[in-house]
Amino acid sequence: MDKDLLDVAQLLATAAQQTSPRQALLRRAVSTAYYAVFQTLAARCAATLVTYSGSDWETYTIAYRALDHAVAQRLLGARDIGTSFGDEIAALGAAFVRLNQARTQADYIPGTFPLGKSQVAELIEQARGACQIVEAIPTPIMRRLAAQLLLKRR
């Protein structure tokens, strides 16, 4: 799990709680929470398909960087995600799509940020839950999921 990023998201949200919340803090907290999930998923995909030990670090990095936001959103948000991968991955998918929507709002959409402190705190919680799901995916299922996420179909 990318615990460091979750900690940073929590710090930003906590800073927003100690004073009157400011948009910039809440926006960065949401975006960071999403990236905690994205990077946890990228790391698990890469570690499942290639080793990350010793001289294979460069190979691991290639696999790590192969995860694409749109591809992940499309696969994890697909209608058949539950039947293909089970209830836990369906829960991961629901969280991933929600967080990706929220981070797009946070990162790219100007104007008033529509989320309050509690909603941001719950998005961080959703990210924490999603990271825990990613870490607990059994290897055979993770291998199938990683292949579909990282490898282009022909």
Next chain:
Amino acid sequence: MLTDEDVSVLADRILRKALEGHGYDRVEVRSGADVDDAPSLFVNAILVTGVPVVRGDVINSAAAALRNELLKNGEIRFPYLSLVHPDDEFPVDASPNSGSDRTERTNG
């Protein structure tokens, strides 16, 4: 495609069970488009005042159960589930009600 009222009935049944013990009060549903312009459902689970932040695994399971139930009923639009705390605090450099219409386009 279900109406917002149809979705509300289904969502209320699912969320009342999934969020039991977490202060669930009622649901509000609105059709719209997400930031990628995909037709979507915005499902707000309104909580009672004063409840603490809900655990992530509870929210994620509720969201997945909601998605699954909608799919069973032929509704393919993605439901964006948000928990709404009536006593939530919004940024001081923003007004609490002016953001959603800018970021989530509605159909009507």
